[in-house]
Amino acid sequence: MLVATSSPANAAGTGTGYLHTSGNKIVDATGATVRITGINWFGMETDNKTFHGLWASVTWKSQIDHMAQLGYNTIRVPYSDDALKAGAVATGINDFTNPDLIGLSPLQILDRVIEYAGTKGMRIILDRHRPTAAGQSALWYTSAVPESTWIANWRMLAQRYAGNTTVIGADLHNEPHAEGTNPNATGSCWGCGVEARDWRLAAERAGNAILAVQPNWLIFVEGVSCPSGGLSNVWDNDPSNDEDCGWWGGNLTKAGEFPVRLNVANRLVYSPHEYATSVFNQSWFSDPTYPANMPAIWDKYFGYIHKQNIAPIMMGEFGSTLASNVDRIWLTELMRYTGTGVNGMSFTYWSWNPNSGDTGGIVMDDWVTVQTAKQNILQPYLIAPVPPGSSPNPTDTTPPSTPAGLAASGTTSTGTQLAWTASTDTGGSGLAGYDILRAPGNSGGTFTVVGDSTTASFAATGLTAGTTYRFQVRARDGAGNQSAVSNTVTVTTTAATDTTPPSTPAGLAASGTTSTGTQLAWTASTDTGGSGLAGYDILRAPGASGGTFAVIGDSTTASFAATGLTAGTTYRFQVRARDGAGNQSAVSNTVTVTTTAATDTTPPSTPAGLAASGTTSTGTQLAWTASTDTGGSGLAGYDILRAPGASGGTFAVVGISTTASFAATGLTAGTTYRFQVRARDGAGNQSAVSNTITVTTTGTVTGGCSVAATTQSAWQNGYVIQPINVTNTGTSGITGWTVTFTLPAGHTITGFWNAVITVSGQTVTAKNTSSNGTLASSGTTNFGFQASRPNNDSTLPSAYTCTSP
Numbered sequence: 143m144l145v146a147t148s149s150p151a152n153a154a155g156t157g158t159g160y161l162h163t164s165g166n167k168i169v170d171a172t173g174a175t176v177r178i179t180g181i182n183w184f185g186m187e188t189d190n191k192t193f194h195g196l197w198a199s200v201t202w203k204s205q206i207d208h209m210a211q212l213g214y215n216t217i218r219v220p221y222s223d224d225a226l227k228a229g230a231v232a233t234g235i236n237d238f239t240n241p242d243l244i245g246l247s248p249l250q251i252l253d254r255v256i257e258y259a260g261t262k263g264m265r266i267i268l269d270r271h272r273p274t275a276a277g278q279s280a281l282w283y284t285s286a287v288p289e290s291t292w293i294a295n296w297r298m299l300a301q302r303y304a305g306n307t308t309v310i311g312a313d314l315h316n317e318p319h320a321e322g323t324n325p326n327a328t329g330s331c332w333g334c335g336v337e338a339r340d341w342r343l344a345a346e347r348a349g350n351a352i353l354a355v356q357p358n359w360l361i362f363v364e365g366v367s368c369p370s371g372g373l374s375n376v377w378d379n380d381p382s383n384d385e386d387c388g389w390w391g392g393n394l395t396k397a398g399e400f401p402v403r404l405n406v407a408n409r410l411v412y413s414p415h416e417y418a419t420s421v422f423n424q425s426w427f428s429d430p431t432y433p434a435n436m437p438a439i440w441d442k443y444f445g446y447i448h449k450q451n452i453a454p455i456m457m458g459e460f461g462s463t464l465a466s467n468v469d470r471i472w473l474t475e476l477m478r479y480t481g482t483g484v485n486g487m488s489f490t491y492w493s494w495n496p497n498s499g500d501t502g503g504i505v506m507d508d509w510v511t512v513q514t515a516k517q518n519i520l521q522p523y524l525i526a527p528v529p530p531g532s533s534p535n536p537t538d539t540t541p542p543s544t545p546a547g548l549a550a551s552g553t554t555s556t557g558t559q560l561a562w563t564a565s566t567d568t569g570g571s572g573l574a575g576y577d578i579l580r581a582p583g584n585s586g587g588t589f590t591v592v593g594d595s596t597t598a599s600f601a602a603t604g605l606t607a608g609t610t611y612r613f614q615v616r617a618r619d620g621a622g623n624q625s626a627v628s629n630t631v632t633v634t635t636t637a638a639t640d641t642t643p644p645s646t647p648a649g650l651a652a653s654g655t656t657s658t659g660t661q662l663a664w665t666a667s668t669d670t671g672g673s674g675l676a677g678y679d680i681l682r683a684p685g686a687s688g689g690t691f692a693v694i695g696d697s698t699t700a701s702f703a704a705t706g707l708t709a710g711t712t713y714r715f716q717v718r719a720r721d722g723a724g725n726q727s728a729v730s731n732t733v734t735v736t737t738t739a740a741t742d743t744t745p746p747s748t749p750a751g752l753a754a755s756g757t758t759s760t761g762t763q764l765a766w767t768a769s770t771d772t773g774g775s776g777l778a779g780y781d782i783l784r785a786p787g788a789s790g791g792t793f794a795v796v797g798i799s800t801t802a803s804f805a806a807t808g809l810t811a812g813t814t815y816r817f818q819v820r821a822r823d824g825a826g827n828q829s830a831v832s833n834t835i836t837v838t839t840t841g842t843v844t845g846g847c848s849v850a851a852t853t854q855s856a857w858q859n860g861y862v863i864q865p866i867n868v869t870n871t872g873t874s875g876i877t878g879w880t881v882t883f884t885l886p887a888g889h890t891i892t893g894f895w896n897a898v899i900t901v902s903g904q905t906v907t908a909k910n911t912s913s914n915g916t917l918a919s920s921g922t923t924n925f926g927f928q929a930s931r932p933n934n935d936s937t938l939p940s941a942y943t944c945t946s947p
Contacts, residue, residue: 155263155528156215160358161310162408165451168360168488178265178456178488179524180216181209181504184495185234187271189854189865191225191248192232193255194495196240197893197928198509203258205509209494210262212504212517213524217259218458218490219252220271220316223287226295234864234895234926237911249302260308263527267362267490268299269313269458278390280321280329280371282314282344289344293351300356311360313413313458314348315341317391320368324385327372332365332393333400339371345402353406362413362456363402365394365444386442389424391415391459394444398452411454411488414444416476418462418469421500427468433475434588440479448487461492461501463858464515473519474577474591482523482622483539491520497928499857507860507892507930518596522574522622538621540569545576545598545615545628555607555636562615562628564598571620578602579614584632589614607638640723642671647678647700647717647730657709657738664717664730666700673722680704681716686734691716709740742825744773749780749802749819749832759811759840766819766832768802775824782806783818788836793818806837808943810846810871814838846872847879847917849944854926859933860892864926866908868944870917876946878915881908881925886937890930897925906939 156178157170168176183205185194196202209217224230225248232248243251256266272278273287283289296312303309318341321329330341337343342363349361368374368387375384387393392415404410419427429435441449448455460476462469480487496503504513542565552559560578567573575596579589589612593600605611612632617625644667654661662680669675677698681691691714695702707713714734719727746769756763764782771777779800783793793816797804809815816836821829851866870876885891885904897908909915914923931937 155526156265160307161265161360162358163360163411163454164408166448166454167485168411168454168456175484177484177486177525178216178267178490179214180218180265180267180488180490181214182218182220182269182459182490182493182495183209184220184271184493184498186219186221186225186248186252187275188222189275190232190234191222191230191275192234192243192251193219194234194497194862195509196235196243197895197926198236199239199893200509202240202243202255205494206255206259206262206264208505208510210264210527212512213521213526214491214494215263215525215527216265216267216310216490217255218267218269218313219255220269221248221252222272222275223270223291223295224275225249226298233924234862236893236895256303256306256308260306261529263529264308265310265527266308267311267313267360267458268309269316269362270296271316278317280319281339282318282330282341282348289347293348296348296352297355300352300359304356309359311362311411312349312352313362313364314345315364316458317364317415318366319390320366320371320373320387322372323375324370324372327370329368329371330366331371332369332396334369334371336371341366341371342396342400342402346404349402349410350405353404353409357406357409359409360411361402361404361409362411362458364391364413364415364458365397366391367393369393369396388443389415389417389421392417392443394447395442397447398450401452411456412444412447413456413458415459416440416443416457417460417501418472419466420463420469427472432468433471434590436472436475437479440476445479454488456488456490458490459492460489461498461516463500463502464513470515470519471591473516474594477519477523478591480523482624484525486523489523491516497855497857497860497862499855502857507928518575518594522618522620538569538571538619538623540567540619541623542567542569542573542617542619542625544626545617548613548615548628548631550613550631550633553633553635555638556605557601557603558605558633558635559599559601560613560615560631561599565617565625567617567619569619569621569623571623574618574620576600577616577618577624579616579627581612583610584612587612589627602633605635607635610634638723640671640673640721641725642669642721643725644669644671644675644719644721644727646728647719650715650717650730650733652715652733652735655735655737657740658707659703659705660707660735660737661701661703662715662717662733663701667719667727669719669721671721671723671725673725676720676722678702679718679720679726681718681729683714684712686712686714689714691729704735707737709737712736740825742773742775742823743827744771744823745827746771746773746777746821746823746829748830749821752817752819752832752835754817754835754837757837757839760809761805761807762809762837762839763803763805764817764819764835765803769821769829771821771823773823773825773827775827778822778824780804781820781822781828783820783831785816786814788814788816791816793831808945809839811839846870847876847944847946849881849942851883851939851942853938856936856938859935860928860930861938862926862928863939864895865924866926866942867922867924868910868917869922870919870946872946873919875916875918875921879910879917879944879946881942881944882906883908883939883942885929885939886931886935888932888935889937889939892928892930894927895925896923897927899927
């Protein structure tokens with residue numbers, strides 16, 4: 143007699159007990175399907191040796207609460223072997239916000255995070271991200287961190303968390319990749335059989351060593367970049383031997399032929415990485431069929447493993463700043479490719495952290511505000527964790543109603559306005575938004591997603607004039623269910639209306655020519671095409687004849703100051719006008735200009751009578767007889783030079799002055815210095831140096847300090863400066879220190895640690911805390927801070943100085 147049986151179809155949150163695999167699915171201890179929808183929280187792999195953001199004004203527990211509330215059910219934790227060493231110290235912790243973590247080792251902090259995540263029903267994947275905090279490696283070992291250390295550390299972690307079902311597995315090594323040009327490959331290969339480079343064989347050795355200690359863990363194995371482990375020789379003019387390479391850790395093309403073999407069945411999960419143009423602009427993003435070409439690319443690199451039921455896929459890293467529309471489409475299509483509900487591919491998004499330079503994070507620099515553009519795309523695919531002992535929300539399998547009445551209005555040459563009747567959702571997860579699909583022409587072609595909206599309207603922009611398009615809309619709910627597509631609306635954009643260039647600028651003339659520049663002016667152009675006059679391009683060519691005219695500037699008025707020219711040199715100039723549609727006029731008449739010769743080569747007179755007065759333990763007052771300048775450019779100021787000791791050493795500029803005096807400060811007690819002064823004029827000519835004066839500060843050398851700052855990471859609108867090392871340079875101990883530095887305009891400190899920081903204007907003052915002010919001679923301590931800055935501003939703080947009582 144046959145009896146029909148069935149196993150649970152899916153699990154609540156991340157399921158019950160340890161996880162294992164079944165075909166292409168991850169299942170829990172009851173056999174119910176589990177989908178990992180997690181997030182990366184990095185920092186333990188850096189010099190801080192613990193999670194980043196512990197310096198923020200929000201507690202570590204509230205950050206985990208926030209992850210769970212958003213729907214992330216797993217945390218992937220990158221670490222380096224440095225963080226596992228005995229005596230490793232965790233830094234970058236705000237002792238006011240997170241006092242419960244002060245004094246704990248990196249592993250003890252990890253214990254706390256694992257324990258608290260478990261109370262939320264979340265799971266933890268440990269990721270050996272780097273051998274050391276210094277950076278990633280092509281192979282899983284280095285001369286300083288051999289394979290034996292890598293495996294021993296994994297066995298230690300497996301034993302430490304044995305019996306703790308929150309920790310579900312080991313991501314063996316992050317992003318093994320190619321290095322060296324073929325045929326001299328030195329990086330990680332897949333299936334090449336060379337024991338020192340074959341990542342597949344290394345994964346077997348490490349995976350089986352872990353399973354011998356903890357047979358319940360999942361073993362996550364990333365791909366390589368190039369299966370040979372070497373880079374293609376693009377200089378040999380022979381494309382036949384070039385190799386198909388993908389992202390670091392993202393190429394699993396050889397896993398079907400050379401699978402990873404583990405001693406414990408149903409424990410292997412393949413974990414590729416996948417990124418977009420904010421990391422690197424791969425060739426497939428420029429394919430004219432993009433994004434329709436992407437599913438075949440994903441199938442080739444890793445998707446076939448899932449589709450052929452070989453093993454589960456868990457994308458360990460994928461992310462983007464979404465600054466480009468190409469990237470927004472990529473993320474939308476990638477998530478659709480993974481599938482909806484518990485049967486979709488698992489993933490952990492990179493990253494929670496806002497300070498990931500090439501992707502940014504889910505939260506912004508305050509570690510609280512959510513990047514909604516990213517979260518809205520991910521949200522339908524997230525399966526929230528369910529705390530132990532609580533009842534999960536009923537699964538929503540009902541799609542929203544189909545959007546109706548799609549119509550277009552206000553069509554121009556470059557866009558149209560779409561609107562429709564809003565959908566409703568009765569499945570319980572709520573309406574999440576709409577996907578807008580577009581196809582070319584009146585018929586044929588493929589509909590692809592070109593945008594999304596959370597309201598029942600969408601402005602379709604970037605269209606081509608005089609071109610026909612078709613549009614459809616479909617709705618999505620919070621569980622990822624999709625409605626049927628709406629009716630199709632056909633739109634033909636209007637023809638481009640302005641093909642008339644502006645009138646040609648007339649009467650171009652030059653005046654006020656100097657040795658470095660000239661003033662150009664002309665009669666303004668007019669535009670009758672309708673798009674309006676946009677401005678002028680200024681063109682320049684070398685010499686009185688010959689050469690090529692090139693654009694060297696632009697103007698929105700009928701004049702232009704041409705600067706940066708070379709003295710005694712001839713140039714020709716022309717001007718052309720532009721309108722709002724991009725039409726260009728003919729060029730104006732040509733004007734020839736010869737700059738004047740440089741007139742001032744005479745340096746100022748040498749400063750005389752340099753003397754010092756009022757010398758203290760930390761400074762002295764310098765004064766001298768003022769210089770004169772007869773070259774015509776005028777006296778600009780003085781450079782003050784200083785050398786150490788009564789003799790020897792090198793004089794270096796330590797300050798400037800526009801008067802015949804200077805207050806030399808920041809000197810060390812009981813120390814001898816020599817000073818000189820030289821004058822500068824407006825043409826940059828320098829005088830000889832003055833007489834030399836020797837100064838010995840009062841007091842004895844009992845204390846003093848120096849400061850050295852390091853930029854740990856920087857991204858488009860922020861950075862982390864740490865460690866900032868403070869060293870006692872005196873001969874006896876000090877009981878306190880003060881560091882000052884200049885913060886660039888528009889920058890704001892958003893977090894700091896191991897110091898008490900105050901800000902006045904652009905001047906920042908950092909003083910020691912009660913625990914790090916006492917330093918023996920040559921002793922050192924450090925502090926750090928995070929700051930935000932305007933987009934496209936790459937400046938960093940400067941002028942660090944240190945003083946001690």
